[in-house]
Amino acid sequence: MGIKKAGVLGATGSVGQRFILLLAEHPDFEIHALGASSRSAGKAYEQAVTWKQTDLLPEVAKKITVSECKPEGAFAECDIVFSGLDADYAGEIEKDFVNAGLAVVSNAKNYRRSPDVPLVVPIVNPEHLSVIEKKISDAKTAGEKKPGFIICISNCSTAGLVAPLKPLVDAYGPIDLLTTTTLQAISGAGFSPGVSGIDVLDNIVPYISGEEEKMEWETKKILGNFNKEGSEFVPLSDDEMKVSAQCNRVAVSDGHTECISLRFANRPAPSVEQVKQTLRDYVCEATKLGCHSSPKQTIHVLEEADRPQPRLDRNRDAGYGVSVGRIREDPVLDFKMVVLSHNTIIGAAGSGILIAEILKAKNII
Amino acid sequence: MGIKKAGVLGATGSVGQRFILLLAEHPDFEIHALGASSRSAGKAYEQAVTWKQTDLLPEVAKKITVSECKPEGAFAECDIVFSGLDADYAGEIEKDFVNAGLAVVSNAKNYRRSPDVPLVVPIVNPEHLSVIEKKISDAKTAGEKKPGFIICISNCSTAGLVAPLKPLVDAYGPIDLLTTTTLQAISGAGFSPGVSGIDVLDNIVPYISGEEEKMEWETKKILGNFNKEGSEFVPLSDDEMKVSAQCNRVAVSDGHTECISLRFANRPAPSVEQVKQTLRDYVCEATKLGCHSSPKQTIHVLEEADRPQPRLDRNRDAGYGVSVGRIREDPVLDFKMVVLSHNTIIGAAGSGILIAEILKAKNII
Amino acid sequence: MGIKKAGVLGATGSVGQRFILLLAEHPDFEIHALGASSRSAGKAYEQAVTWKQTDLLPEVAKKITVSECKPEGAFAECDIVFSGLDADYAGEIEKDFVNAGLAVVSNAKNYRRSPDVPLVVPIVNPEHLSVIEKKISDAKTAGEKKPGFIICISNCSTAGLVAPLKPLVDAYGPIDLLTTTTLQAISGAGFSPGVSGIDVLDNIVPYISGEEEKMEWETKKILGNFNKEGSEFVPLSDDEMKVSAQCNRVAVSDGHTECISLRFANRPAPSVEQVKQTLRDYVCEATKLGCHSSPKQTIHVLEEADRPQPRLDRNRDAGYGVSVGRIREDPVLDFKMVVLSHNTIIGAAGSGILIAEILKAKNII
Amino acid sequence: MGIKKAGVLGATGSVGQRFILLLAEHPDFEIHALGASSRSAGKAYEQAVTWKQTDLLPEVAKKITVSECKPEGAFAECDIVFSGLDADYAGEIEKDFVNAGLAVVSNAKNYRRSPDVPLVVPIVNPEHLSVIEKKISDAKTAGEKKPGFIICISNCSTAGLVAPLKPLVDAYGPIDLLTTTTLQAISGAGFSPGVSGIDVLDNIVPYISGEEEKMEWETKKILGNFNKEGSEFVPLSDDEMKVSAQCNRVAVSDGHTECISLRFANRPAPSVEQVKQTLRDYVCEATKLGCHSSPKQTIHVLEEADRPQPRLDRNRDAGYGVSVGRIREDPVLDFKMVVLSHNTIIGAAGSGILIAEILKAKNII
Incomplete structure (x- = not known):
């Protein structure tokens, strides 16, 4: 159990900033990796971001060095990765993360229609996560390592x-x-x-x-x-x-x-x-x-x-x-x-966090 | 034919001000009577009104002495009376005007449901004015004088x-x-x-x-x-x-x-x-x-x-x-x-004016 | 020391509602009396008020019976009375409260210019409260009972x-x-x-x-x-x-x-x-x-x-x-x-609360 | 005298659209050339523009073929050229136009500080146009052809x-x-x-x-x-x-x-x-x-x-x-x-038009 390591993709964007705010004082998660474009990579987060939230940029995020959005380095160690990527980039990057065995909760629209991807509003249909549980248990039965997966936040x-x-x-x-x-x-x-x-x-x-x-x-x-x-x-x-x-x-x-x-x-x-x-x-x-x-x-x-x-x-x-x-x-x-x-809480980043809380409560992550 | 004399009830209010704006440069009508509460009566209109339109208060209305809302004096000479009265007052006053033989076009809701009162959106159902034409013609046939009537503008x-x-x-x-x-x-x-x-x-x-x-x-x-x-x-x-x-x-x-x-x-x-x-x-x-x-x-x-x-x-x-x-x-x-x-034009005062134009074109006034 | 009993005058108004919100979970104060017009008096606060704050009406205030704004009954027992009264009423009522020996912190403008009334922005000039301390100490020296007083919140x-x-x-x-x-x-x-x-x-x-x-x-x-x-x-x-x-x-x-x-x-x-x-x-x-x-x-x-x-x-x-x-x-x-x-916090009700906190810290109340 | 041929640089932009609206029914000018980026050049104006004005796109402008912003072709025949170009492009392009002998009235900031360029608010300092009159008269005296010039609209x-x-x-x-x-x-x-x-x-x-x-x-x-x-x-x-x-x-x-x-x-x-x-x-x-x-x-x-x-x-x-x-x-x-x-009239495009009217009245164009 304990505190889970969280990564954020698209960390400098609007949705990414909200993921960071919600994670900053969260008892279940700690911010472990922040990913953005190569233009931002290598900078301290506070240098890379134009912060536009009504809450101040959390201290805990300020000094984190921004990575590129690759399933390596800091992201490889994450128990859960939240994606606030634009649809233009999300398709490729999120696939790479899943293929690397990572758990991704995404606000992007790219995989919402995929038949094996749960589209979850956490106060509505968390039972859809059973498809992920089955995938993990099937892999276990087959002697394979724990597979990566993606869960989509709804529009x-x-x-x-x-x-x-x-x-x-x-x-x-x-x-x-x-x-x-x-x-x-x-x-x-x-x-x-x-x-x-x-x-x-x-x-x-x-x-x-x-x-x-x-x-x-x-x-x-x-x-x-x-x-x-x-x-x-x-x-x-x-x-x-x-x-x-x-x-x-x-x-x-x-x-x-x-x-x-x-x-x-x-x-x-x-x-x-x-x-x-x-x-x-x-x-x-x-x-x-x-x-x-x-x-x-x-x-x-x-x-x-x-x-x-x-x-x-x-x-x-x-x-x-x-x-x-x-x-x-x-x-x-x-x-x-x-x-x-609330469109940015239950309608976006907040739903992502609550989905991750459910994943943790159900021992999926 | 010629130019018709127009009166405005509730002349200092929001709807009344728009009637005045629309009448001020109208080729068919001239402002002949302006009615408001007894608090305003007796004052020049420019003194009585708190003008809040984006167009300036028309010169032609400034010096008109505001009357009380009674079917006498200046109003008695009007060919058409536009009512921008609040529903709290419109019921009584408009009835008095109709009973005095006046033609009233009202923005108030009071008589909209009356079975013999046309509820008219002038770009939609001007044929409903036939009820008024019949009323006038019936009176003529019966040797009575031309009756007053009311036409309601829709919500x-x-x-x-x-x-x-x-x-x-x-x-x-x-x-x-x-x-x-x-x-x-x-x-x-x-x-x-x-x-x-x-x-x-x-x-x-x-x-x-x-x-x-x-x-x-x-x-x-x-x-x-x-x-x-x-x-x-x-x-x-x-x-x-x-x-x-x-x-x-x-x-x-x-x-x-x-x-x-x-x-x-x-x-x-x-x-x-x-x-x-x-x-x-x-x-x-x-x-x-x-x-x-x-x-x-x-x-x-x-x-x-x-x-x-x-x-x-x-x-x-x-x-x-x-x-x-x-x-x-x-x-x-x-x-x-x-x-x-446009809620104040086709949805209110403007419809009233256009109804009156139709009344004139059909020789009802 | 302990928790001080607080009253709110003008409790159903905009400023009064904010006093109540700030008091509801305050460690130093408890809401003891709520005063409003005679139309509201006698009703439970939740019945009397049209609550228009973004935070919910606090449970603790809902059932309090609204009093008239008189320095008797529940108000007589208050250690501090916050006034959100309109200027039209504040002059008379606040004077009555002071004369009854009560401590009043007022958002109204009526007494701001009085030479012996502190006009206090609590993050700026709390030293102006010395005039009240002197008044109290003079009364004590003279063997009189503790006098009422008023402190004005600035515009x-x-x-x-x-x-x-x-x-x-x-x-x-x-x-x-x-x-x-x-x-x-x-x-x-x-x-x-x-x-x-x-x-x-x-x-x-x-x-x-x-x-x-x-x-x-x-x-x-x-x-x-x-x-x-x-x-x-x-x-x-x-x-x-x-x-x-x-x-x-x-x-x-x-x-x-x-x-x-x-x-x-x-x-x-x-x-x-x-x-x-x-x-x-x-x-x-x-x-x-x-x-x-x-x-x-x-x-x-x-x-x-x-x-x-x-x-x-x-x-x-x-x-x-x-x-x-x-x-x-x-x-x-x-x-x-x-x-x-923030005009309703440091610019109004919030300043009132902070003034009262200072009064308590200085043992003036 | 007669009607002057007008060109508009930056015709698809916000300022350019307003120039077009003001010119469309103007008695002194006719729209003769519309210039925009090479992406728009060659298209009919109504195809090239995303029109965002409250007045409809004037018929007279719809079919005009958009040119590149060069002092040739249609622009070469213009009596007056209005520039709504972004500062990033205005410097170079406007210079080319002036060098080609054209009269330019610009809303861009690039030449406002040039000592020999009038910065004109037409209801304030049209006397500053004398610098242009002198330039033209000096050229005439020297037997040179009429020089191009630029006049800047203020911020x-x-x-x-x-x-x-x-x-x-x-x-x-x-x-x-x-x-x-x-x-x-x-x-x-x-x-x-x-x-x-x-x-x-x-x-x-x-x-x-x-x-x-x-x-x-x-x-x-x-x-x-x-x-x-x-x-x-x-x-x-x-x-x-x-x-x-x-x-x-x-x-x-x-x-x-x-x-x-x-x-x-x-x-x-x-x-x-x-x-x-x-x-x-x-x-x-x-x-x-x-x-x-x-x-x-x-x-x-x-x-x-x-x-x-x-x-x-x-x-x-x-x-x-x-x-x-x-x-x-x-x-x-x-x-x-x-x-x-009004920032887009006397503060921008409108001033440009009025400056041109003054130029025409003074026979400068």
Whole structure:
């Protein structure tokens, strides 16, 4: 057990900086390797980074010498590697790390659709990690050394969406129709250059490249099934679930708001009060496992007419809890509601950390 | 014919100020009476008002002495009276004006549901004015003097919503399912106090009191039918059309963005290209009548992936045109698209002016 | 010693809510009385308040029954009473509390100019509390019971301004010319209604009623002197120090930015490096006394060209530290620099709490 | 006379787009050549540009084939060339154009400090164009062909600053001390990427690279003198005028607000009322010449306590007028006031157009 050695790929970027913040005072992990481009490699981290977080650059990270993103040297000794790499680089580098036998938790989109890669929102579907457990146990049985693996963090807007869906599906059966219109924060777009100021000042951009497709597809994998062998994922089919997303960028720093609407396949549908109670009662597995970052309350059901609001509610349970409000009947589908989640915590780096906590709790790392 | 005398009720308020701006250089109307609370009555308008428009207070309005909101004095001589009154006052005052034989176009919500009051978006359903024409002609037949009447402007978010629906229903038959999630500007809420700064800075408020009910109901009246006699309106039933609205307040000054999704009752549904062409081809009646403020292009179909945007597109055709973008198939209903309309022009005062232009063109006033 | 009983006047308002948040987990104080208008009195606090903080309403405050703002009942037992009252009510009520022998720390402006009332920024001039100590000791000598007293928190923008001035004056003698142009956050204006959204969206309001006069005057009291007896304050004269403030309201939630420029009376002026070092070395008395909320680093001297920035730097030392950047020579006066302070912490409620901590550390309460 | 042929360098950029908008319906000019990078050259303008203006791309520009930025082909026939080039390219290209005998009005900073290049704010110092007139007349005398020349548009924040200074200096003699703290809009920074959204959302950036130096220096050239021969400019010395600027980037789309303070060299200083009257009475030369874009009222003196505000006042006289408010005595210098100017009109492209109108009116082109 003890403290696990953690590496961060893409350490100078927006997601990498957040991994470092979350790791800096973490009881389970210590920062052991920081990887960035060859331009940064060799420098002390504090020299290499343009730090743009509201929390100060942690002392513990300042003097670490930045490495190149290769599965050697400091990274070779890591129990877990968090990847905040851009998709342009993640594909190649993460593959190298897995091939070198390393455990990678990635925020990049590259391997999310791979049939044997778990796409995990840690407060929703940690049971998908069983595919990794099986892979490790199969290798052991075969007398091979422990294999490397990759686990993908979902898209930020998907994380908020599926959080309330999971307990509802568990309680009332499949959701066959689902619509979501998002009002997404700008922090998710990073900061070099990120979203242009002129695009979000007195404005809305009703489009985020690739986002709608990601939400529509990822939801079906996260709420989906395994193959018979338990070695691959079988997303829900369009017949089982139709998902429609409309994504907007708005002038909010952190916190994705989603106006969702859903229909259950089974009749009669539950009552509004049943839906609320099911959400209130939901305790995610990470919380049951006692994971350090797991939310006390997984889903906060708000009763005030005008909540959740990003500025007021995004930091519930340090950003690991999801807020759901305005749960009411929908004239078109069954129910509509407003879901708020912290896009850089449960929607990105924070999910990565919580996944690693679960991996440790389950002795996978 | 000639120039019509216009009065404005609630002249010092947000909507009243916009009526005045639009009337000041209007070729069809002259400002003849300005009404406000007894606190303002007797003062020159420039003394009574806290002017908060980006255009300067028109010279022509500055010296007009503000009256009380009574159907006497200057108002008695008006051919048309525009009401920007708060709902708290509009009910009583507007009734008095109608009873005094005056023609009232109101932005208040009080009489929108009255069966014999037209609820008109002038680029959508000016044919609803026939109820007024019938009322006048009936009075004439009966040897009575010309009756007063009231016409209601729709809610701001309803106006944008129904604009593209009308030509689609005309072309492809009824829409039976409709969802809209709005991202609404703050100017619609007036400015004393209006929306609080702290509520829209780095924030979304996912609730606007009464707004969803208004949108769901008004849409069915505007797209609805007449009774046999042509004297009353018969809104669509829930069986004919289900509408679901989710309303959000966002940090935009002017321009309501709506992410809508719809299903036609008839199969097969038209193609995306047909939908676009129908919207492009639509010419509203006001434009055919040559009304001064009518849009050259009623509906602007935008092909860029990230449009319409409020800051860039809200002023098309001086705010009388509606922009529609991202028209595409919807996995849940038939089509989804983004609709942008100027909430204080086509969504409020501007619609009032254009209604009056139609009334004049049809010799109703 | 032990835990002191604290009361909060104006408990449902913006400043009152922040007092409650800061008191809820404070080791030195417990919330004993909450006062609000007669409309709220008698209700449980959670019923009476519209809570609008980003932190949740503390459990410890929820069930407290709100009292009227009278120096009786629960308030009579308080060791310290924090006032977040509006100026309209503060004058009368605070006087009653003092007359009843209570210790009041007030955020209202009413008594700031009273010659015997300390106007205290706790990281700047806690020595002004000696006037209270003298008052108490005089009463004791005279055999009278311990008198009530009031201490005023400075205006929010004054607090940030004087923080760097104090150590500079101590080190290099009087500052005779001082200009400040402020870019002030909206949270200071409260929220009912507070600053209107339309006023700060894509806009600046270059005026805050009464603010410039307050800054110009308060600075001279805070940096000023005592009379011979040590019983009253003698602000600096215009001959000793001229202060010019220009105040702007901007679209920032928390954190006042000030661009200041100053000239020392003595020649030669210190060097830029001396100024920086003096600010870095400054340790406020509250920190020396070990007060719970006192900043580890009173003044943070930032070297990055584009700092301090409100979003990134306002929370240094939980809002009790002040950030100063861009210290450089000024072509007109001696030096210019940018000062950032948290307007609701060191600029309001937080200062009140820290003043009370100092009072306790000095056995004044 | 007649209509002059105009070229635009950097035509796809932010400034270039505004030149095109202003030229499209201009009675004095027609767009004859559009220059951009070799990547764009050869394409129709509507294909080459990512249009991001609130007004639609003018029909007249859509089909123009974009050229490379060389003083040949279409550009060789231009009577006037407007340059919106980035400073990285402007130096070389503009020199080539001048050497080819072309008249260039540039928004780039490269030649602003050249002693023989006029730095012109057209509502302030068009008399500086005499240096060009002399150059042309000298060439004529020498029997040489008409020489090319360049005129520089000032920095956007300088333009607003000097507008009220000029009439005051003319009336009351030199200003020897001047401070300005700016709150600058983001449109000036262009849009690829321009100012990052995360930098201006709930934030201020108290720094704009190079801006303060530009303001401090340009002011002294614009208000400065000529050498004896009238062939070169002699900026004011530090002894004659000290200028101190502090520049901030804020969440405003268009419109720079400046809080300025100034002292006259002569005693006694004028009264506040005299200052106001002088500003009100100022009629710039362009207006006297009847130039198409010249403001009806050069300087708008606002009496409301809380004005000017960018959203409400930036469009006075189509952005060619400057608004000045809060004129009052300053405890440190003589007067303080708030100046608002439209940074992309009088502060950039608009000034270029108005300079060209003056050139035409004076038969320089």
